Amino acid sequence: MVPGDGVGPDLMSSVQDVFQAAGVPVDFEEIFISEVQPAQSATVSAVIESFKRNGAGLKGIITTPASFKGGVLRTLNMRIRRELDLFANVVRIKSLPGFKTKHNNLDFVIIREQTEGEYSALEHESVSGVIECLKIVTEEKSRRIAKFAFDYAMRLNRKKVTAVHKANIMKLGDGLFLKCCEEVAALYPHIEYEAMIIDNCCMQLVSNPHQFDVMVMPNLYGNIVDNLAAGLVGGAGVVPGESYSHDVAVFEQGARHAYAEAVGKNIANPTATLLGACNMLKHIHLEYHSKLIEDAVHRVVKAGKVRTQDMGGYASTSDFTHAVVNSLHSA
Template identity: 30%
Template sequence: MTLYKLGVLEGDGIGPEIVKATIRLVEAITEKHDVEMEWVPLLVGWKGIAEANHPLPEETKKALQDCHAWVLGPHDSASYPEEFKNIRNPSGELRHHFDLYANIRPAKSIPSIEGVVEGADLVIYRENTEGFYVDRNMYHGVGEFQVTKDVAITTGVFTRQAIERIAHAAFQKSMQRKKKVTIVHKANVIRIGSGMFLDICKEISREYPEVEVDDYHVDAMCAHVVRRIQDFDVIVTENMFGDILSDLTGELIGSLGLAPSINANQEVAMAQAAHGSAPDIAGKDLANPIGMMLSTALLFEWMSEKFGDSRLEIVGNKIEESLHRTLLDGIKTKDLGGDRGTQAFTAEVLNRVL
């Protein structure tokens, strides 16, 4: 029987609270399904600064190389000391260092959560290594500089390799879903870079003749998901557009605090809720752990495919099912209109694990 090693990076603010709540839930489920887990706690964020003088110590990155996957809580890099503000934040560095090229963000309507829209069930495949994200689009240095105090230049990077692999990931997922892919771009204005993204995605689509393909400019797409989100299934897009669009779809289903995501390549993956560290409520037992829990469910789904272990898919499904049962019983955290704190809500979810 395989022993799965998962790195634990609690992060800052509410991170330790929601990560610990998530681990409690995973442990309850894996125990019922004979899945052996080893949690590997590692330094990150303010704890890393305090104990190793860096928000992402080299020891942490080395230890992660021996893990099957890991869970990252939100970090509060905006408040770090000045010497750490000119380097990649922990999330960006992990994505860059491990080449986690696919940021995968589902947006699915949740029972008993009133969203702006209904009937959503889509997943966004966001290219995660280049585009206009200057902290990760260069081999060395940052793709942004200031010519004079009044002139700043930001470099966007688009490469065939990166576009091909995110396109393949999206089309492969579509073959498991509704066989429909929407390409989101801005080729009418960013004609070479975004045009290259569109052209290569269409080129890759010919390898998947069963898949229906359409495309939209990103500004139009934002309107379409508000008006008819039910019409979309798998969306593939560039880094910045994917970041913006996935935050929008997360809010449309009820709250960005519910939105899950993983960052992955073909070998390793990292669960990371889409929301921030909320330092104003840290330590007050007010944090909503659902986003972190659903991100970890998504991580187990990825692990199941990677390691060919159907028990891991069951673990992911059980996380989602116990959360849905809890919400259907009217039990919610305060941000969702309920009266439960982090620990009390987690206890209710644990009581509904089957």
């Protein structure tokens, strides 16, 4: 367990309370790492070693300072992803039963390549006032994420994969990504394939999101679309996410926001973190406990009596957590 910054520690406390009440047979090895609180932070190597040894974990959001103060360009998040090779980020956008938003009954998946692209940390000032940034796109990693997306669609009986790109402008970089997606799509004839330019994709998401099933895209587009799509079903507080390498799975919030302004106010919504923890339990074959907690969360949301501010209610983090605990065995 990596609590992260902002309200991360509060949300992880909520998970531990619910796990204890549900009798989940999981012990957490807790490691705090932070870029904004370096004095209390563990080393990246300690986090990497723990994830590799345990194979799975729960991670809060690690805040990345917006300003560059002469340190390394690669953030802690980027270093963790790169060293664990967490190449696939998966965010399932699913409407919560009983919680009405502009678009209801949504259920689609965003798959993001997250080890290269604009996040390669290759920037320099060529002459004063001119910054050059390198966007790295490789055939190997583009083909790998495309295959991951189609395998995911096939395994979960999804019908369509949409490749999101900007190859009309970035003809070489995004062109290579699109070419790899097209070649992989040919190997899965029973799955419908389409390509969509990122700007049109964003418009389609807010006007008719029901058309999407599985979406696959490069790093930066995925980061933006994850947050946009999370807003369709209730925001950062309700959507879980997960990242995969070949041998490690890290579960976290789908929309990455540490919500630092809410620290100490007991107002953060633990739904996304709790549902992410349920996905982790499913991953390590604790399906009974996963379903027990997931059903309890859904019952609380559907009842509508205990909702945090972001869901239009007045309940605190503690109120919501207690409601979930009380609902665990009420089915």
